[in-house]
Amino acid sequence: VYDLQGNVFVQFPAHDTTLTITGDATKVYLYAMEVHGQGNIRLSFGDMSFACDKVDVYHSGRTAYVNGNxxxxxxxxxxxxxxxxxxxxxxxxxxxxxxxxxxxxxxGDVAYNVIEKRITAQ
Known part of the structure; x- marks a missing residue:
């Protein structure tokens, strides 16, 4: 486990692109390929990005969960x-x-297909 504090920069492969996470603090679980971060988080996949307070990335599920602002x-x-x-x-x-x-x-909730650039209600 890597416990990173202050101006954190983490990258790892995410299928056909690279996932980049920056923020105030993260814990990287290398063997599980998980990242948990909080504070001024920015999550980038190519041309798209998420800014938020907290992120939990699970490579096994190929999913990033973002919360707060x-x-x-x-x-x-x-x-x-x-x-x-x-x-x-x-x-x-x-x-x-x-x-x-x-x-x-x-x-209500919204789903966005990033390939088709299409928004649908959930």
């Missing part, structure tokens, strides 16, 4: 929410609680 950006959309997740196998990002899409409030 969540802001998602890609070249097409900006989505804010209380929490969310991204599965790099399915290329689906999900957003939960107080969701806005490009500044417009959205009722």
């Amino acid at each position: 969540l802001v998602f950006n890609d070249n097409s959309n900006k989505i804010t929410a209380d929490s969310g997740s991204y599965c790099w196998k399915t290329k689906i990002a999900a957003f939960h609680g107080n969701v806005t899409v490009n500044g417009q409030p959205h009722d």
